Amino acid sequence: xxxxxxxxxxxxxxxxxxxxxxxxxxxxxxxxxxxxxxxxxxxxxxxxxxxxxxxxxxxxxxxxxxxxxxxxxxxxxxxxxxxxxxxxxxxxxxxxxxxxxxxxxxxxxxxxxxxxxxxxxxxxxxxxxxxxxxxxxxxxxxxxxxxxxxxxxxxxxxxxxxxxxxxxxxxxxxxxxxxxxxxxxxxxxxxxxxxxxxxxxxxxxxxxxxxxxxxxxxxxxxxxxxxxxxxxxxxxxxxxxxxxxxxxxxxxxxxxxxxxxxxxxxxxxxxxxxxxxxxxxxxxxxxxxxxxxxxxxxxxxxxxxxxxxxxxxxxxxxxxxxxxxxxxxxxxxxxxxxxxxxxxxxxxxxxxxxxxxxxxxxxxxxxxxxxxxxxxxxxxxxxxxxxxxxxxxxxxxxxxxxxxxxxxxxxxxxxxxxxxxxxxxxxxxxxxxxxxxxxxxxxxxxxxxxxxxxx
Numbered sequence: 283x284x285x286x287x288x289x290x291x292x293x294x295x296x297x298x299x300x301x302x303x304x305x306x307x308x309x310x311x312x313x314x315x316x317x318x319x320x321x322x323x324x325x326x327x328x329x330x331x332x333x334x335x336x337x338x339x340x341x342x343x344x345x346x347x348x349x350x351x352x353x354x355x356x357x358x359x360x361x362x363x364x365x366x367x368x369x370x371x372x373x374x375x376x377x378x379x380x381x382x383x384x385x386x387x388x389x390x391x392x393x394x395x396x397x398x399x400x401x402x403x404x405x406x407x408x409x410x411x412x413x414x415x416x417x418x419x420x421x422x423x424x425x426x427x428x429x430x431x432x433x434x435x436x437x438x439x440x441x442x443x444x445x446x447x448x449x450x451x452x453x454x455x456x457x458x459x460x461x462x463x464x465x466x467x468x469x470x471x472x473x474x475x476x477x478x479x480x481x482x483x484x485x486x487x488x489x490x491x492x493x494x495x496x497x498x499x500x501x502x503x504x505x506x507x508x509x510x511x512x513x514x515x516x517x518x519x520x521x522x523x524x525x526x527x528x529x530x531x532x533x534x535x536x537x538x539x540x541x542x543x544x545x546x547x548x549x550x551x552x553x554x555x556x557x558x559x560x561x562x563x564x565x566x567x568x569x570x571x572x573x574x575x576x577x578x579x580x581x582x583x584x585x586x587x588x589x590x591x592x593x594x595x596x597x598x599x600x601x602x603x604x605x606x607x608x609x610x611x612x613x614x615x616x617x618x619x620x621x622x623x624x625x626x627x628x629x630x631x632x633x634x635x636x637x638x639x640x641x642x643x644x645x646x647x648x649x650x651x652x653x654x655x656x657x658x659x660x661x662x663x664x665x666x667x668x669x670x671x672x673x674x675x676x677x678x679x680x681x682x683x684x685x686x687x688x689x690x691x692x693x694x695x696x697x698x699x700x701x702x703x704x705x706x707x708x709x710x711x712x713x714x715x716x717x718x719x720x721x722x723x724x725x726x727x728x729x730x731x732x733x734x735x736x737x
Contacts, residue, residue: 639682
């Protein structure tokens with residue numbers, strides 16, 4: 283029996299076309315109509331989902347075919363969208379852009395979910411050429427169902443009419459046109475958009491929502507999604523189950539550390555973990571009676587002074603690591619566990635000192651892309667020889683004398699390198715993994731936590 287999930291993908295011709303802006307405004311506008319909406323983001327991005335959560339007041343989920351695989355991606359979508367009136371999926375980069383071979387591109391996700399695509403076109407300084415662009419995207423891969431377009435940064439009503447007339451001649455529907463407005467600009471920095479917690483996002487979102495309600499045919503989008511609601515996957519999957527919690531895992535979460543996939547943490551919950559959050563910025567102590575610690579990615583470089591000032595917590599983390607508490611850290615968490623962090627200005631800050639090394643920010647992007655990582659020795663997330671899929675994206679370098687834990691291979695270039703750090707029950711690196719795509723890593727971490735709990 284086919285599933286019935288109204289859904290649309292908001293894609294774009296390229297990065298910077300305005301798909302995050304329009305997606306956030308559309309989510310808010312749909313919620314204003316009293317609809318139950320579920321949001322998603324294609325690819326590994328953590329920040330765009332924050333805008334979705336701001337609009338809806340509930341978590342958005344990532345859909346990444348490299349990190350979790352096709353079957354698990356479908357399972358995540360079905361489980362999290364069941365019961366929603368409509369699901370809105372924001373794409374990544376341009377419609378056909380992704381990893382090597384198009385892996386985890388918006389186009390690939392649209393095929394996996396059989397989801398229709400609305401293409402955002404930045405029409406600034408373009409007339410009929412915008413229609414030519416839409417035609418090219420439609421014809422490039424006809425197995426991708428292009429439902430129509432939304433024009434962005436239109437200069438005037440006559441500008442809109444010119445392009446819409448050209449689109450009509452090609453049989454391509456225009457669902458709306460957003461007029462140029464500098465107030466809609468979402469602030470950016472070295473890893474992309476600035477997280478919603480660090481800017482005037484609520485005011486910006488209200489303005490975007492008002493424009494979307496006025497300038498996009500929301501009724502037509504809803505009707506289209508409902509008409510195509512049943513052309514999805516041909517399988518049913520049960521709801522996520524959670525074992526009765528029998529151990530606590532502390533997860534760092536605040537403005538400095540907030541890069542987590544909800545479905546990834548759910549894997550740990552499924553295995554009997556209770557997730558308890560704490561703030562390295564504000565809390566002087568770790569949560570009590572924990573059997574494991576996870577410190578995800580984020581922006582420790584932007585809060586280095588405050589992290590340094592919270593000396594009591596840093597010392598607690600250091601001693602917990604010495605006592606063998608299972609610790610898993612990614613990217614920003616890896617940097618925080620270092621002895622020292624150097625910010626963009628060259629100023630040095632003392633960090634936890636668990637890892638004997640220095641993380642230093644640079645002006646140049648160091649790495650971005652998917653990697654396959656081989657575990658070099660038995661550790662809290664796996665055994666020597668195990669391979670995991672991951673994503674890496676950072677502007678910093680890390681120098682450490684501690685033993686490396688991963689042998690990595692970049693999927694786009696094939697380049698190989700050693701990465702991360704391992705000692706006692708600690709594993710830390712720049713790699714972001716998804717436990718839903720690496721269930722053995724989740725099980726191994728839970729086992730390590732149980733062993734520590736028994737001790």
